[in-house]
Amino acid sequence: MTVESPLADRIEATRTQALDAIAQASTLDDLEALRIRFLGRKGELTTALSAMGKLPAEERPRIGALANEVKRDLERRLEEREQALGEEALRRRLETERVDVTLPGTDWPRGIRHPLIQALREVVDIFRRMGYEVIEGPEVEWDEYNFTKLNIPPHHPARDMWESLYLSEDMLLRTHTSPAQARIMESRQPPLRVIVPGRCYRNEAEDATHGIQFLQIEGLVVDRGITLADLKGTLHALCAAYFGPQRKIRFRPSYFPFTEPSAEVDVACAVCGGARCRSCGFKGWLELLGSGMVHPNVLRFAGYDPEVYSGFAFGMGPDRLAIQRYAIDDLRVFRENDLRFLEQFR
Amino acid sequence: MKAPLSWLADYVDLPGSIDDLVLRLIMSGTEVEDVVRVGEHWQDVRTARIIALERPPGSNRLHVATIEMAGETLCSVTAAPNVEVGQTVPAVRVGGVVPRDAKGRPFVLQPRPMMGITGDAMLLSADELGISEDHDGILVLPPETPVGRPLLEIMGDTILDVQPTANRPDEMSMVGIAREIAAATETFLREPDTSLPAGTRVSDESSIPITVEDSTLCARYTGLRIEGVRVGPSPSWLSRKLEAAGVRSINNVVDAGNFVMLELGQPVHAFDYHRLRGAAVGVRVSRAGERLTTLDGVDRAVPEGTLLITDGEGPVAIAGIMGGAGSEVSDDTRALLLESANFDRVSIRRSSRALGLRTEASARFERGVPPELTELAARRFVAILASINPEPLTVFALSDEVGRFPPISSITATPEAVGRLLGVETPAGTMVPTLERLGFEVQSSDGTLTIHPPFWRRDVEGVADIAEEVARSRGYDQIPETLPAQDIPPAPLPPDLAWEDAIRDILLGIGFAETWTDTLTGRDALERLLTASPSPAWEQMVVNLAGLHQHGATPEPVALINAPTRERAILRGTLLSSLLDVVAGNLKHTRERLAFFELSRTFFPRAGDLPYERRTLGIALAGDREARAWNRRPEPYDFFDLKGAVWAVVERLGLSGMASVEQLDRPIPFLHPGRAARLLINGADAGLLGDLHPTVAERFEIEPPTRALVAELDLDTLMAAAHRDLSIRQAPRFPSVKRDISVSFPADVPAHRVEEIVRAEGGELLRSVRFVDVYAGPGVGPDRKSLSMALDFQSKTQTLTQEQAAAVQDRIVRALQRELGGTLRGSPPAGSAVREEANS
């Protein structure tokens, strides 16, 4: 459109000037200033149009149309430019927010489980799933419960199996969790299916395989018709759950005064699987736990009739379970509480 | 018990494979601790005879020995002090393998000059052969040993280290072990021979008069007088057997006695008959003040009540433990009284402990020796001695004092009863031969078995024992695997154990490490927590003393009467010293996140009863709460980290509504007086927490700038009040109004009081109050502090207006002013202190 008019020239000049400025604006603030400068109420275009009143009437529509066209044009250009600048600003911000993703992640604090207690809890859970009740007993016991009621009278040679720490003539730190057997049988009637976790103590020289203090889990089942086969099945189930079904175990006859028949359970060496190697001292099998059918005398002491009831009992150390699972060769690591070792059990 | 296969082979045909034999023994219940092969790396060791000895010039220690070995004459330089011309000794030629060096490894012998002389061979000690630790001299072989033969042929053996279980005294003997092998391999036992060699004179005269005071302590005493004895060295077959079994050869008489004991399990003792005063023996318990010099040369005060053997005048032996020196067999001995007796196992066990004297004999009597054995052992002894004595012996008539001992009762059992215990059918057809192979006699009638155990199996008393014999003979691997029938309803975890697990999990969840430390400790270790003077005040260390008294207990330590060491002498009454030792140990290599807890029991004495065992939680913090990292700044743990952990436990137990942490009401010597507090549950003590006192920290080698913090909680008290809070509230439906206020107070006003007043005045509309800043300094005034609080107002029924919230806030500020001398600091600028958020 060609408009021969000084006002039209001025509008066109404003357009040219504004487009130039818009193209050169580098920030959103610049653009806003341009919008006010050219399109605002006191902007240049508005000011130019205010002179329209002085024009002859026939020219007004033409100039008006021109002014509207320039205004729409500027608005469109401003918007385009604004979008471009916005995208550019975001791009730049994201660029400045770049991080080195190869730096390490935040080291959130995590709890460190003690492997012995963890093993104990796992075994307790396995037996709870098999319907066992969990009970506890005192760590300091009467000699009578620790020994006599378990068919180990005073001066019995089997007492040599447990070197004891005494608090008085008739009171000692329990050498096993078995006294809880006598306690529970005295206070309840069959059927019984219990496990007893807890700390035990023996007066032994401390070395790689012995400690004065250790954890034990006692198991006791008494009911009509409980068999040695039930004991075998139960301990197989335990080992399969704890070690996985591939690990081999074996039952062999043994002796405990409070069980008859008695059985020791060995687990195949974690390294050689029973073929004998250096790490198992060329034994192939390692003692895991002691067990057996509750001795008729122990049933009788509790007032149970051995003709009617039978039961099995077992006692195991979570330390042995843990060393067999993790192939650790020295129990002392469990007592040292060294974070450099424990950290592995996060 | 060391059982050489060469010896066992006298009584039973051994299977070809040693591994197989050992496995069969283990799987039938005989524990084989170790299998020692005598003769490893002996391929180049041969016997040699020393034909000449001379000293190299300039040495008074070395010898140059000329030896004859397989027709060759060689020379060897040796430092052994015991070499003599004519000895037969083991030797290895240069280039051959010496079985063991000082570290127990074989090596090839290189020519090596000693004092300028290079030998062709080396003479070996027992240590170099791996037979014993004896490396003081070369091993001297018996004179009749052939020269030039491989030593392996002569002395190679395999020795089983058998550990008989306490119920099997019969396996304390070669015959007993051989009997197990025979049963396990289904073969037969060859019994030892008691026939006397031709020429032995047998006298009708009685051996000796015997008086047994109490036959319950000595069930049987068999005495046998033997004359014509010539004491001298044993033949090599005997000394070698004993040495293979780990017993030193002394002379023919002592060796014959030890041989019988090892063979049959019956200890015997030979007195010099002529040194017994009065030609009579008696068995009685000792009286106060008696003494005896025993064979080992020790003059012993005999504890009263010890079983003694006496002659006409006094004690001559401690029965079943050790003989006396006065009647000991010597080179001049011509006549013996052999004692083969049975003593009560409890009596021997007590005396052996009281005397601190344990012997091969006492070890066997303690386990129980069957009284039936005495005569057999006496007869076997004389048969052995007669065969090795240089002259014919005269053997007198056996004197046998037999007291009363309980008969072996027979057992009535049915195969069904045995099967019911084992969980597998055990037909009589397999049971009977199994038992018979083990020496049992079995009579069967109408499906019931009457079983007579052999005399050496007094441990077999009932059906359960029979079941074990049957099961172990079949092999436990033949027992099926079943599970007990499920007719017991599952039981919930006892509440205390469930709470313990909950506490453990919450502390693990916030990053703590669980420890496992010793219950046993020493006074010194605990006293580090206390001010030493004047005497340890144990009650100052204990959490909730009143609770202790309620359980009938007192705070001093529970002590052992047979403590293994001073450091393991008492049962701890606090977990803190153990936890601080763990902190100190770990501080040696890190200062990051030393956050530990232990859940276990503390012990307090109760008169006439078992100690009170308190469930206790101990917590220790030290070092920095954050691991040092590029995006974290290390900040040390402080009191409020500790309090927050304690509070997490309190909340987990559902106790936050009943709990408070308050100023100490008494000084706790191991806590910082200004940074310590007690935990109260419903107003009663339940725990202590605070910074460790710097003096105490030093005693644990926790040095500045590292600070440690500790807490100990009485879980018995906490758990008694614990409950699961099941009253769950909906999220609020109306927006809240949040306002921040800063109020200044006198410096000693506890924040806890401020919070109480804010909550009381805020009433229903105050949803929460949180301290967001604590400030003291310019602008607040001397001895004052400013607490900034974020208040969150909310109504359950409507959207609260700013005006409503402001009204409540004004009430709060006025109350703080009235009750605690609080002053509102300025007026928060509009729009900054007042924010509005919906549904926050």
Ligand SMILES: [Zn+2]
């Ligand atoms: Zn192995």
